[in-house]
Amino acid sequence: MQFLGAKLIREEDCEIKDENKMADGMHNVLEFDWINYSVFFAMLLSSTLIGIYFGCCGKKQTASEYLLGGKKMKVLPVALSLVASHISGTTLIGVPSEVYTDGSLYWLVVPTLIFVCLFVSYFFIPVYCNLNITSAYEYLELRFNRSIRSLASMFYLIHCFLFLPPMIYVPSLSLSQVTGINLHIITVGVTAICVFYTMIGGLKAVIWTDFLQTVITIAACLAIMIIGTLDIGGFTHVMKTASDGGRLDIFKMDPNPFQRSTFWTVTMGSLFSWTSGLASSQGSIQRFMAVPTVKDAQKVLLIYFFGISFMMSTSVYGGLLLYASYLGCDPVEQKIVTKADQMFPYFVLDRIGYVPALPGLFVAGVFSAALSSLSTALNTMAGTIYEDYIKIRGVSEEKAPLIMKILVVVIGILCVLMVFVVEKLGNILPLSYMIAGVTGAPLFAMFLFGMLVPIGNAKGALAASFSSMIFLGWIAIGSSMSKVNQMTKPIYEGIPSTCPISNETFVQNLQSNFTETPLPEEDDVFIMFKLSYMLYKAFGIVFSLIVGIIVCYLTGPTDPATVDPRLISPPMRIFLPAKIVKECENADKKLMEEQKFDIDCKS
Structure with a gap:
């Protein structure tokens, strides 16, 4: 094994002679040169300078300024910040590995987002x-009571505490692999x-660093x-190559919800999961509130759709590129890496590490995606607790910024401490969906119940949230113990594990040799434990509403x-007395005129 510049050269194809050379799942590491390090540290330095600028050179910070940017932020940076908060290292690394092992069904997230954005808008x-409002959960106090608000805040904090460690772990693992520096x-x-x-x-620093990092x-x-x-x-x-290997089959119309990935499990799971992330997450709502008007918030959502669609499509194509590159030479099977x-x-x-600065740009890109999600969560969690x-x-209001800064450090x-737990777990994409389902569904259920059910009361909202958490927690634990939701497509079937693959016969014979590996059918596995990880949140939300x-x-x-x-979604106001709705619409119209007048005066 030797290095030529930045390109990794094999001496003997895929044969591993010395397992002692393996480090963190790879049999050797790339030594970053000064160009790669410069690219990576330039990103970190730029992000730090942005934070220093808004913290030291901007206006005096108040609670509103710290959490909402004074409600005067521009549409484009806020929209890209929203994109960045929903694109993490899980997307850039987890999605390609998911496509590599299970096909490109995950791309169906993109058309599903059309309905998600329209619904939220x-x-x-x-x-x-x-x-x-400043806090998203202030809505639940207005709709129900203070106890429901506190419960929802607790669910959100639990969700973030469980969801953030994978965001930190993924890019850290990438940098550790290419530099040899200890992961921790x-x-x-x-x-x-x-x-x-x-x-x-x-928030201003978060949004502008998100803009840069995106x-x-x-x-x-x-x-x-x-x-x-x-x-x-x-x-x-x-x-x-991807088509011959069954990786482009997105119209797998099997209605069975216990299949790991089908057209219906991905679309329905994405519909509920992404709607939840946009409609009930403090991080998303905080950005909608950071722009001056409702129309500006809807423009933010429109740009967000195009940004997420691009990033998702790129990540899915990355998985197809992996498959075409390693057909007949699976690095996992060859023990070059420990997992997908x-x-x-x-x-x-x-394959492309020989290009100057590209490894550094890759690591900077993965870290950028992760840091944007992390900074968003830190800011919103501190704001929620406060x-x-x-x-x-x-x-007192004067102490608010200091208190939230202390909270950011503690969180x-x-x-960081929870990363030690995450590194012992399995593939990150199913793990992320499992966490999002168990902790996010009860929270989203409260908002749906409040906005879409005019007759809803506090006891109903409480029952909806707790029933969802118990139901999904039971399924998630059972699924993990039963080891279902594993890979369903083989990398190759009936093809010898030699590489590099240069014989076209391999590709030509792939279609006939390709078979689908069924889900486990053990009699001792309860049927609900076989539920697709994509449907956790969908099942939990529907169950909770009922x-x-x-x-x-x-x-x-x-x-x-x-x-x-x-407090009721505009389309659902048809179930309210017409006179009250008319008064509300007039009040909303007056508010919009006041907002427009305020913007014109400031401009």
Whole structure:
């Protein structure tokens, strides 16, 4: 084994002679040169300087300024920040590995997002913006009571504490693989930088660092895909190889919800999961509230759709590129890497690492995606704890920024400690969906119940959330113990594990040799434990709404005439008394005129 510049050269194809050379799942590592390190550290330095600028050179920070940027942010940076908060290392590394092992069904997230964005735009954004609230969970207090608000905040904090460690772990693993630096040293160092600029700069720093990091992520993805495609023989070759291997079969119309990935499990799972992330997450709602008007918030959502569609499509194509590159020479089987989640970093080193600065750009791109999600979560979690648990105790407004800065530091430390747990777990994409389902579904159920069910009461909302958490927790634990939701497509079937693959006969025979590996059918595995990980949140939300409505009727439904129409989604106001709705619409129109007048005066 030797290195020629930045390109990894094999002495003997895929044969591993010395297992002692393996480090963190790879049999050797690439030594970053000064160009790669410069690219990576330039990203970290730029993010830090942005935080310092807004923390030290901007206006005096208040709670509103720290959490909402004074509600005067521009549409484009806020939209790209929203994109960045939903694109993490899980997307850039987890999705390609998912496509590599299970096909490109995950691309169906893109058309599903059309319906997600339309639904959120007309059912949720008008409610949040017209109420002019700081915390998303303030809505639940207005709709139900203080206890429901506190419970929802707790669910959100639990969700973030469980969801953040994978975000930190994935890019740290990538950098560790290409430099040989200890994983935990990287985790602590980079998280400390993110905590620093998030702590001192507030939402403005988060949004503008997100803007910068999104540009870096897009540049890294485009460079890798273009160079990788050209090196392997072109786009047509990649797509033909993927098609022959069954990786382009997105119309797998099997309605069985216990199949790991089908057209229906991906579309329905994505519909509920992405709607939940946009409609009930404090991070998303905070961005909708950071722009001046409802129309601006809807523009943010439109740009968000195109940004997410591009990043998702690029990540899915990355998986197809992996498959075409390693057909007949699976690095996992050859023990070059220990699991599929390490495939994409290995691909960058092995196949296109000879390009100057590209490994550094790749690592910077993965870290950019991760840091943007992490900084968003740190800011919103600190704001949620302050607004929902500390502010009510009579703390003065002047102390708010300091308190939230301390909270950011504490949260960052806890997240780093939880990385030690995440590295012992399995593939990150199923893991992420499992966490999102168990902790996110109860939270989203409360908002859906409040906005779409005018007769809903606090007891119904409480029952909906707890029933969802118990139901999904039971399924998730059972699924993990039963080891279902594993890979369903073989990398190859009946083809010898030799590489590199240069014999066209392999590709020609792939179709006839390709078979689908069925899900486990052991009699001792309960059927619900075989539920596709994509459907966790969908099943949990539907189940919770049914339970909530039943409890609502049993305990006495709320009289629609007593409900403030502003707390109900506009399309659902047809179930309220017409006179009250008319008064509400006039009030909303007056508010929009006042907002427009205020913007014109400031401009």
